[in-house]
Amino acid sequence: MSSPGTQVHPLDEVRILDLFAGPGGLDVAAHFLGFKSVGIEWDRNACETRYAAGLPTFHADVSVMRETRFDEIPVSVEVLAGGPPCQSFSVAGRGAGRAALETVKKFIRRLVSGEDESLIDKDLHTLGVDPRTALVLEPLRWLLKAIETEGRDPYRVIVLEQVPAVLPLWHVYAELLRSGEGRLGGVKYEADCWELKTEQFGVPQTRTRAVLVARLVGSGTVERPEESHLPFDVRRGRGNAAQVRLPTDSDAKRRWLSMAEALDAASALDDSSIDTSRLRTKGKTKFFVVSNYGSNGNPKNRGRRLSSEPAFTVTGKISRNKVYKSGSDYEAQRSDRFTIAEAGVLQTFPHNFPWSGNDQAQQVGNAVPPRLGMHVLSSALRGTAPSKDELTRSTTWPAVTESTAEELRAIGCGDQSRCPQNGHKVTRAARKSAP
Structure with missing residues (x-):
C-alpha cells in the first residue's frame, strides 16, 4: 500500500468517492484498509486538513459538483460513501430534520419515480425545508446520475452514515435500492441499515450512528459489521x-x-x-x-x-x-x-494527524470516527473485519510533504474560481500541526 505522500497521481485508481468528506474520517479508514479515495468538501478549513494529510479532495459543493463537474470524478470509482451534514437531524440541534422526516421520505420516492428534479427542488424550496436537511437526498442523486450517465457503471457499493434520527430514511433508501424501480432502471442492490454504537468497535467514546450498506446484486450479501467490543452501560451509577x-x-x-x-x-x-x-x-x-x-x-x-x-x-x-x-x-x-x-x-484519528486551518475542534467533531469507518468499509467491501495489523497501523499517519499538499491544493482549489462562493474569502490559514 502506498503512502498518501508517495502516490504517482492523486486520482489514479481511486475506488471510493466520499461525499461531505469533512477532514477525512472515512478516507483515513479507507487508506489503512488499502483503498484509495477522493473526497468532496465545501469547508475550506477541512480541505486544508485534508491537503496536509495527503487526501485527494475537490473543494466544492456536492450538488454543484454533481450537476456541472460530474465528469471530473474518476471512472474507477465504484464505491459511493458519505455522511450528509447532520445538524438539522441531531438531537443536539433544533431537530428541523427530524420533524421533516415524513416529508423527506416522500421526496426520496419522488426522485426515484422519475419526476422532474427541478420540480422537486422547487417544492423543497417552497416548503422551506432546511437546505442541510435536503442534502440527505444527495447520495441518491449521485447514484441516479451514475446510472444515467453514458460510460459510467452503477456504484458497486454504497456506504452512508448519519445520526440515529435518520435511520427511517435509510430504510426507505434500502427498500428502493432493493426494488430497482423507476430511475434505478432495474439496477438492484442488497441493502440493509442499522444503528451502530462506536464503543463496540474500539472507539473510546459513546456515539451512535445510523449506517446503510448496499451492494449490487451479485456482489455478495450485506451483513451487519460484527462488533469487536462490549457495549458501555450509560445508565450505571455515576462515579461508582x-x-x-x-x-x-x-x-x-x-x-x-x-x-x-x-x-x-x-x-x-x-x-x-x-x-x-x-x-x-x-x-x-x-x-x-x-x-x-x-x-x-x-x-x-x-x-x-x-x-x-x-x-x-x-x-x-x-x-x-x-x-x-x-x-x-x-x-x-x-x-x-x-x-x-x-x-x-478520542475519535480514533492517528495521534499525529495534521489538523490544519481554523475551526479544528469543529472539524474533529464533524468527522466519522476512522475506527468505526474501518469496520464498516471492511465489512462492506471485503465481508470481513479489519485485520489486527491494519488496526495497529491506524494509530500513526504517514508523513506528507509540503509539495504533495500543494499538488492536492492545486487539484482541489486550482485558481479558486470553481470553489464554493466565498470559499476563500478568508485568507488560507498557514498549515499547522495539532498541539
Whole structure:
C-alpha cells in the first residue's frame, strides 16, 4: 500500500468517492484498509486538513459538483460513501430534520419515480425545508446520475452514515435500492441499515450512528459489521467504579476502550504528539470530564465521565468540555481542556494527524470516527473485519510533504474560481500541526 505522500497521481485508481468528506474520517479508514479515495468538501478549513494529510479532495459543493463537474470524478470509482451534514437531524440541534422526516421520505420516492428534479427542488424550496436537511437526498442523486450517465457503471457499493434520527430514511433508501424501480432502471442492490454504537468497535467514546450498506446484486450479501467490543452501560451509577462492566472468561468480546487507555496508548507511540503527564496522579492517568451539555433536560446538570470510561460523544464543542484531575480537591483546581490532537485520538484519528486551518475542534467533531469507518468499509467491501495489523497501523499517519499538499491544493482549489462562493474569502490559514 502506498503512502498518501508517495502516490504517482492523486486520482489514479481511486475506488471510493466520499461525499461531505469533512477532514477525512472515512478516507483515513479507507487508506489503512488499502483503498484509495477522493473526497468532496465545501469547508475550506477541512480541505486544508485534508491537503496536509495527503487526501485527494475537490473543494466544492456536492450538488454543484454533481450537476456541472460530474465528469471530473474518476471512472474507477465504484464505491459511493458519505455522511450528509447532520445538524438539522441531531438531537443536539433544533431537530428541523427530524420533524421533516415524513416529508423527506416522500421526496426520496419522488426522485426515484422519475419526476422532474427541478420540480422537486422547487417544492423543497417552497416548503422551506432546511437546505442541510435536503442534502440527505444527495447520495441518491449521485447514484441516479451514475446510472444515467453514458460510460459510467452503477456504484458497486454504497456506504452512508448519519445520526440515529435518520435511520427511517435509510430504510426507505434500502427498500428502493432493493426494488430497482423507476430511475434505478432495474439496477438492484442488497441493502440493509442499522444503528451502530462506536464503543463496540474500539472507539473510546459513546456515539451512535445510523449506517446503510448496499451492494449490487451479485456482489455478495450485506451483513451487519460484527462488533469487536462490549457495549458501555450509560445508565450505571455515576462515579461508582464497582459498577463498570468488566469482561469475564465467558465474554467473546473485549471491554470497551476508555479515554485513559486510548490517550496513554497514543502517548507511548514514537514521536507522539500526546502528553498526558498533566492528567496523571501518582503515575496514573486519572481525570474526569464535565460535559458542555446539560443532561436529563436540565442545561445546568452537566454530565460527567471518568477517565476509566469512554468519552461523551465528541462534538465540535469538545474544546468547551472541562477536564479535571481526579482527587478530592478537584473543585480547587483550574479546569483543563483536551488538545485538538487528544480530541482526535478520542475519535480514533492517528495521534499525529495534521489538523490544519481554523475551526479544528469543529472539524474533529464533524468527522466519522476512522475506527468505526474501518469496520464498516471492511465489512462492506471485503465481508470481513479489519485485520489486527491494519488496526495497529491506524494509530500513526504517514508523513506528507509540503509539495504533495500543494499538488492536492492545486487539484482541489486550482485558481479558486470553481470553489464554493466565498470559499476563500478568508485568507488560507498557514498549515499547522495539532498541539
